[in-house]
Amino acid sequence: MTTLPLSDPASGAQPPATPRRISRRPTGGDAVFAHAFRVIGASVLAVTGGIGVFLAYQSVPTLRHYGLSFFTEHQWDIGHDVLGIAAVLSGTVLIALVALAIAFPLAVATAIYITEYAPSGIRSTLVAATDLMAAIPSVVYGLWGVFLIQPHAAYFSLFVQRTFQPLLVHGTARTIVILLLVVGVVAGLGMRFGMRIKGRLLWIPFGIAAAAALALLPLLTVVGADPNAAVPDMTRYTASAFIAGLVVAMMVMPMACSVIRQVFSQTPEGEKEGALALGATKWGMVRTVVLPFGQGGVIGGTMLALGRALGETMAVVMIVSPDFVIKGRIFEIGSQSVASLIASQFAEAQGIQVSALLTAGFVLFVLTLIVNTLAAIVVSRSRSGADTA
Amino acid sequence: MTALLDPTDSTPTAPVRTIGTHLPTTDPTVRPVPRASLGGLPLESHFLTWGARLAALAMAWVITQRLLPWHGLGWLVVVFALCNVVLLAVGTAIFDTDVAVSDRVAQWAVSSAAAFVYVALGSVIVYVLHKGWPALHHANFFTHDMSGVSAKDPLTRGGITHAIAGSAVQLGIASAISLPLGIGTAVFMNEVGGPFAKIVRTVVEAMTALPDILAGLFIYTVWIIAFGLPKSGLAAALAISVMMLPIIARTSDVVLRVVPGTLREASLALGASRWATVWNVVLPTARSGLATALILAIARGVGETAPVLITSGNSPYLHLNPGSGVMSSLPLFIFDGARSGEELQIQRAFGAAAVLLILVVALFATARYLARPSSAKPSLLRRLRRSLSSIPSGSLRTLRRTATARRTPSVTAEEAS
Numbered sequence: 001m002t003t004l005p006l007s008d009p010a011s012g013a014q015p016p017a018t019p020r021r022i023s024r025r026p027t028g029g030d031a032v033f034a035h036a037f038r039v040i041g042a043s044v045l046a047v048t049g050g051i052g053v054f055l056a057y058q059s060v061p062t063l064r065h066y067g068l069s070f071f072t073e074h075q076w077d078i079g080h081d082v083l084g085i086a087a088v089l090s091g092t093v094l095i096a097l098v099a100l101a102i103a104f105p106l107a108v109a110t111a112i113y114i115t116e117y118a119p120s121g122i123r124s125t126l127v128a129a130t131d132l133m134a135a136i137p138s139v140v141y142g143l144w145g146v147f148l149i150q151p152h153a154a155y156f157s158l159f160v161q162r163t164f165q166p167l168l169v170h171g172t173a174r175t176i177v178i179l180l181l182v183v184g185v186v187a188g189l190g191m192r193f194g195m196r197i198k199g200r201l202l203w204i205p206f207g208i209a210a211a212a213a214l215a216l217l218p219l220l221t222v223v224g225a226d227p228n229a230a231v232p233d234m235t236r237y238t239a240s241a242f243i244a245g246l247v248v249a250m251m252v253m254p255m256a257c258s259v260i261r262q263v264f265s266q267t268p269e270g271e272k273e274g275a276l277a278l279g280a281t282k283w284g285m286v287r288t289v290v291l292p293f294g295q296g297g298v299i300g301g302t303m304l305a306l307g308r309a310l311g312e313t314m315a316v317v318m319i320v321s322p323d324f325v326i327k328g329r330i331f332e333i334g335s336q337s338v339a340s341l342i343a344s345q346f347a348e349a350q351g352i353q354v355s356a357l358l359t360a361g362f363v364l365f366v367l368t369l370i371v372n373t374l375a376a377i378v379v380s381r382s383r384s385g386a387d388t389a
Numbered sequence: 390m391t392a393l394l395d396p397t398d399s400t401p402t403a404p405v406r407t408i409g410t411h412l413p414t415t416d417p418t419v420r421p422v423p424r425a426s427l428g429g430l431p432l433e434s435h436f437l438t439w440g441a442r443l444a445a446l447a448m449a450w451v452i453t454q455r456l457l458p459w460h461g462l463g464w465l466v467v468v469f470a471l472c473n474v475v476l477l478a479v480g481t482a483i484f485d486t487d488v489a490v491s492d493r494v495a496q497w498a499v500s501s502a503a504a505f506v507y508v509a510l511g512s513v514i515v516y517v518l519h520k521g522w523p524a525l526h527h528a529n530f531f532t533h534d535m536s537g538v539s540a541k542d543p544l545t546r547g548g549i550t551h552a553i554a555g556s557a558v559q560l561g562i563a564s565a566i567s568l569p570l571g572i573g574t575a576v577f578m579n580e581v582g583g584p585f586a587k588i589v590r591t592v593v594e595a596m597t598a599l600p601d602i603l604a605g606l607f608i609y610t611v612w613i614i615a616f617g618l619p620k621s622g623l624a625a626a627l628a629i630s631v632m633m634l635p636i637i638a639r640t641s642d643v644v645l646r647v648v649p650g651t652l653r654e655a656s657l658a659l660g661a662s663r664w665a666t667v668w669n670v671v672l673p674t675a676r677s678g679l680a681t682a683l684i685l686a687i688a689r690g691v692g693e694t695a696p697v698l699i700t701s702g703n704s705p706y707l708h709l710n711p712g713s714g715v716m717s718s719l720p721l722f723i724f725d726g727a728r729s730g731e732e733l734q735i736q737r738a739f740g741a742a743a744v745l746l747i748l749v750v751a752l753f754a755t756a757r758y759l760a761r762p763s764s765a766k767p768s769l770l771r772r773l774r775r776s777l778s779s780i781p782s783g784s785l786r787t788l789r790r791t792a793t794a795r796r797t798p799s800v801t802a803e804e805a806s
Contacts, residue, residue, distance in 0.1 A: 026663065033664040034581050040573035041581075041589040044638065047631060048596045051607040058610055109502030117499055126507070128757060133510045135685075135753050137692020138601075139720045140742050143727055144513045147520070147735075152463060250509060257506075281488055283495035304598060311600020313695040314720075318727060339602045343695050346609075347702075354614075361606045365599075372598045376591075 052365055059359035065352050070359065076324045076341065083356045085338065085363060087324040091241065092337040092364070095316060096309035098245025098330055099252055103309075104302055106249070107256035114257075115264040116286055127261070134254035142318035145247035150319065153246060154237040157331040161237075162227040164218040177212045184209025223332040239321040241335035247315040256305035259379070263297025264290055296382015303375030307368045316340035338364040437480045445472035470501055514750075517742050524740025535705035540731040549741050551707040552722035555622060556691060558711055559718055562626035563633055563690055568683055571637025572672075578638075579645040580667055590642070596635035604631040605696030612700070620701050622708070622716030628696035633686040640685060644678030645671060677759045684756040688749050694720035719745045 026034045062070060066083060073084020114126050169177055188205035191197045225236040267290050275285040291298075316337045322344065323334025338360050349357055449469035453459045459468070474497045481493045523544060524530050530548040538547030574593065578586045608628040612618050648671050656666040672679065702715035703725045719741055726738025 028662075030663045033662070033667075037573055037577040037581050038585065040570060041577035041586065044570060044574045044596075044634060045589055045592055047607075047634065048592050048599075050611070051599070051603055051631075054607060054610045054615075055603070058614070106502050106506055109499045110506050113499045113503035117496065118503075126503075128753075129507060129510060132750065132753050133506075135688050135692075135749055136513065137694065137720060137745060137749065139692060139694045139723050139727075140517060140746055141513065143723065143739065143742050144516055146727060148512065148516050250513075253506065281492035283492040284488065286495070307598050308600075311598075311602065313600065313602045314724065317695075318724070339600055339695065342602055342606065343698055346699050358606060358610060361603055365603055368598065368600055369595060372595055376594060 052362070052369075055358055055362035055365055058355055059362050061352065062355040062359040066356070070356070071363075074324055074326050076336075076345075078353060081352075083353070085341075085360050087326050088336045088338050088341045088360065089363065090326045091320075091323075091335045092310055092339070092367075094328065094330060095241050095245045095248060095312075095320075095335060095337050096306055098242055099248035099309040099312075100302065100306055102246060102249035103253040103256060103305055107253050107260055107301065107305070108298060110253075110257050111260040111264050112286055112290070114261050115267075116282065116290065127258075130254045130257050130261075133250075134258065138251055138312065138314040139318075141247050141251055142315045145243065145250075145315055146318050149246060150238055150243055153243045154234050157223065157237040157240065157242060158227055158232055158234070161221050161223050161331060164221045165227060167218045168222070169215055169218075174216075177215050181209050181212035181216065184212060220328055220330050222329050224329075236333050237331060239319060239333045240331050241320065242330040244316045244319045244335065244337075245330070247319060248309050248312045251312060251315065252305035252309045255308055256301040259301030259304060260294060260298050263294040263301070263379075263382075267293045296378055300375045300379030300382070303371055303378065307371040307375060310337075310371065311339055311364060311368050312337075313339040313343050317343045433484070437477065441473055441476040441480055444476055445469050448472040448476075473497065514746065517739060517746050520736070520739040521741075521743030524736050525743055530737075530740055534707040536707070538705070540729055540734045542733070544733060544736060547737070549719070549722055549737070549744065551705065552717045552719045552741060553744070554707055554709060555716040555718040556720075558709060558716065559622055559626040559629055559697070560687055560690055562623065562711060563630035564683065564687060566627070567630040567633040567637055567686065571634050571682070571686070572641050572679060574634075574638040575641035575645050576667055576671075578642050580663065580671065593635050593638045593642075597639055599632075599635070601632055601693055602695040602699070604628045604693075605699035607631060608696070608700050619713065620715055621713055622701055622711035625697045625701035625716065625718065626711060628700045629690045629693050632693055632696065633690045636686040636689055637682045640682035641675070641679055644675045644682065647678075648674045681756045681760040684752050684759070688752040688756070691748060691752075692720055692745060694724055697721055698724065719748075 025031075066073070070084050071089075072086050073082060074087035075082050075084060076088070077083070110130065114123060114130070118126055184205045184207075188202060188209060191205060192202060223236055225233045271289050271293070272285055275289045276282075280288065317340040320335045320337075320340065321333055322336050322341075324336060325334070327335075342357050342361055342364075345353070346357055446469055449465050449472050452468050452472075453461075453464045474494060477493050477497055478490050481490045527544055527548075529545060531553070532550060533546070533548035534551035535547045535549075536551075574589065578590050578593075605628045608624055608631065612624045612627060613620060618624070652670050652674060653666055656670040657663070661669070697718055697720060701718070701721070703717050703721045704715045705717070708714055708716050723738045723741045723745065726734040726741065729735070
């Protein structure tokens, strides 16, 4: 039998119960806890912010001494006090792009292999191996690159130069091709954004530009040596941006691969099975379901790899021979990146040179921060990456 | 009745049907259709796969060894791979559609790219161990330092004790700094929260991808330029801890996030303060994950070369005081050896690299073991304990425990729970 709760007759007429005011503000010991940990979080923030602030502060004397020509000067000539980072910056980007050109297809293919093609028994082993690859210290990769890869890569460079030399465009033809490239890009952009043309017509200017770029591509393979000599000068083919990029690719590939793999593995099973049920082959399923789903992760992972490649130090220091010239000849000896410049020059630097190196470090900091932040935004905005981060 | 006994007669007459059971009849003239197997590829696909491989191997041999001057294993493998894909494509095109051809080619591309990656990884490990072996198998390599040993001395003299000790000291200090800070940050991001925590999380994630040389530059500007302190092992340890901090914070953050909220709520509902909840419930629940975070960070920190290069120098002596004087470490020793150009120093560098590699792999394996999903099978430790308890010393201990328990029954009740 149920009874209604009776009001306590002793207390008499009470005011009606009002809900207690609820506060989430911690009190007493909880407040101490919250504030103490807030301080810890702030200290971590201070360390990171500190890196930027200290490096920026240290670059004031550099800019006062060298002016803005510090960013446009390509030499790093301590003897004549002419320092600039134009060449090292271009070298950094060049090495990173070479690394990415090698690492990107490998990372995507390995991620697809692990998620779609690998037998389920070895899948976790492959994942562990990829993660291990990311954990191997860069100095070990450097040793491997210098002593095992470099001799073979030099012969590969020689082979590439020999193969592509007949395809080089010289003189007036080169000027025309460069003009075509510029005109194609400008006309294409103008049509797309100025005249708001979409669709097939855009293929004409961009196709011309792409063809011109393709025709210019063999220029990358020039090396200042005769490849058809009876005894080729192999020293001209070592210590190049290509070999450094090859080793850096080994380091950034697993990083990109693990991001891409995580995104791919979140593809909804239903959509994959739907594609297969409609008669798609495995590749058809990957192409139409997995790749579009993981698009954001592929771009984001690649950009993360780019950020890492820009800042890679030891492999570049150990492989390239320093050369302060802006050049695109990736197979030729000599290149330099910001990180390797700092690592190799820091021991002997004095006074204003230290400031100059710290400024170079600040530029690297800003560069990697931009790339990494963009990567994080791309990954988190994509459909697949929303809950991976 | 004869109709019933004759198995070939498939049309029994009406009176026979009144009899209850009869054998199913079979028609020997109709051959059964083989059931389609869903589990595997048809035989011709297997034939094509292996046929293309064998034919490609033969073609590659003819092309590289007999026709073109591309000698060597590298060219053989490259030409083999290219022949393989061409043969696969042609073979598939003979009896199948374009779609199947592209499927085959894509499978080939994906698999061979993955194979390339893992062969490259294997080559790193095998090459370093192989080249490091001449130095590694001398006992003095682990017990001596390089003081008084010139670069041209044989491998029976000198070793890497100083580098191992330096790495251990630096990593110990770096862990002591970055473990509490990293876990504290993770606790802040998870248990305190708020808009500020979001900023911290974003920054920590950006820090994970910080180029390692910048950590060295940062400590250099603060420690050596601003404070005017000398280069030392301590400065190197600080630089390493700057690199380890975001790794610990980020991994612990992920680990703490999966601690069930009901556990926290239960603890808070029992009247525990928030700190007591974190200390007694959240952190112990996530213990193995936090250990994984630390180990992964150590695996990263032990190989950091660039920051150490800037904040400390290399020295050939065993030096244990982090406060003053340059202190060698494993990556620095490797770097200096590789740059020296002396054959024996390079061999020593490879020996040290092999030690470093083994260390990283071991740390990595430990982290994976700790982070593995818990299974129903009792853990190795528990199984060991159980088997140990059956041997006499174990039973002795049990006996002693029972004796103690008889004397103080109130304690036993607590122990049992």
